[in-house]
Amino acid sequence: MTEQPKAVALISGGLDSLLAARVVMEQGVHVEGINFFTGFCVEGHTHAIRKKDRSKPKRNNALWSAEQLGIKLHIVDIIDEYKDVVINPKHGYGSNLNPCLDCKIFMVNKAREWMQANGFDFIITGEVIGQRPMSQRKDTMPVIARDSGADDRLVRPLCAQNLPPTLAEKEGWLDRDKLYGFSGRSRKPQMALAKEFGFEDYAQPAGGCCFLTDKQYSVKLADLWSTRGKREYDLDDIMLLKVGRHLRPRPHFKIIVGREEGENRFLEGYRKRFVHMIPTSHTGPLVLLDGEITPDDIELAARLTARFSQGRDAAQVTVEVKPIGGASQTLKVAPLSVAEIPADWYL
Numbered sequence: 001m002t003e004q005p006k007a008v009a010l011i012s013g014g015l016d017s018l019l020a021a022r023v024v025m026e027q028g029v030h031v032e033g034i035n036f037f038t039g040f041c042v043e044g045h046t047h048a049i050r051k052k053d054r055s056k057p058k059r060n061n062a063l064w065s066a067e068q069l070g071i072k073l074h075i076v077d078i079i080d081e082y083k084d085v086v087i088n089p090k091h092g093y094g095s096n097l098n099p100c101l102d103c104k105i106f107m108v109n110k111a112r113e114w115m116q117a118n119g120f121d122f123i124i125t126g127e128v129i130g131q132r133p134m135s136q137r138k139d140t141m142p143v144i145a146r147d148s149g150a151d152d153r154l155v156r157p158l159c160a161q162n163l164p165p166t167l168a169e170k171e172g173w174l175d176r177d178k179l180y181g182f183s184g185r186s187r188k189p190q191m192a193l194a195k196e197f198g199f200e201d202y203a204q205p206a207g208g209c210c211f212l213t214d215k216q217y218s219v220k221l222a223d224l225w226s227t228r229g230k231r232e233y234d235l236d237d238i239m240l241l242k243v244g245r246h247l248r249p250r251p252h253f254k255i256i257v258g259r260e261e262g263e264n265r266f267l268e269g270y271r272k273r274f275v276h277m278i279p280t281s282h283t284g285p286l287v288l289l290d291g292e293i294t295p296d297d298i299e300l301a302a303r304l305t306a307r308f309s310q311g312r313d314a315a316q317v318t319v320e321v322k323p324i325g326g327a328s329q330t331l332k333v334a335p336l337s338v339a340e341i342p343a344d345w346y347l
């Protein structure tokens with residue numbers, strides 16, 4: 001090949017994918033990035049909602065990475081197709097509802113399709129052997145290459161020296177000696193390489209790239225599936241699981257309580273779809289009710305709403321209840337005491 005080789009790099013927004021792309025660019029390869037939007041992504045969303053996180057930069061880390069690299073980034077919405085990965089993972093889940101191995105296979109496969117459609121030569125990921133317990137193990141890395149169909153067109157520049165040579169090395173597009181042999185959970189080699197490349201202020205790895213690795217989030221998703229009697233979700237479902245305090249006082253309904261101003265504002269966007277309530281005699285949260293609601297549930301939910309308001313110690317709190325499309329109703333209720341809220345109501 002006399003033309004400049006072209007590679008597509010999976011860009012998550014984390015340090016490893018940033019470095020992997022850069023290592024390949026250093027060897028004169030034309031690199032473009034691809035980022036998949038699953039709906040479960042951690043970054044951006046909650047930071048943008050929560051007031052307390054406002055001081056943090058609300059950047060999209062994948063875009064930031066691409067900007068640092070000076071490459072084009074293709075953001076691909078995979079929300080619908082990704083459902084099958086989350087609901088029926090062939091290789092099972094990690095410690096929470098994270099189907100990491102199936103997820104990686106799926107994403108590399110999508111990148112392979114993109115590579116073929118766009119006349120690119122190989123795929124780059126930031127995987128490092130031993131970095132993650134499920135998808136980044138010596139025995140699972142070949143599974144990703146095989147089951148995604150990428151085979152030897154999948155290059156992991158950060159640990160390539162620990163893996164068999166890929167097509168890019170065999171063809172001379174990449175010099176194996178200029179790739180790396182990182183392994184294990186330590187982040188030190190990546191941090192040193194970041195320093196060498198002059199990357200600062202990169203996203204700190206925080207236990208995974210998506211909410212599916214989060215225990216609390218997985219409990220809420222499992223609750224959603226079990227109470228609906230089927231494993232399904234839409235984008236609003238998974239967005240709402242990221243926001244507020246979720247309590248299920250009765251099997252047939254749960255409440256979502258805004259924890260602060262930013263979350264209340266976010267939940268307001270759902271007022272037309274849910275029965276909701278808000279304290280009017282005291283400052284307090286917006287609360288959505290999700291499920292089949294009876295009049296008796298309204299009373300209980302209002303008392304819970306009062307509990308999470310500034311009137312929690314008052315004898316009585318006024319709560320405005322707004323049904324979907326109906327006239328609002330005002331209730332005067334006694335806030336529930338802490339002792340009246342069993343721990344297992346909290347999801």
Ligand code: SF4
Nearest residue numbers: 099100103208209210
């Ligand atoms: S943490 Fe989430 S996005 Fe990352 S590999 Fe696992 S399931 Fe996929």
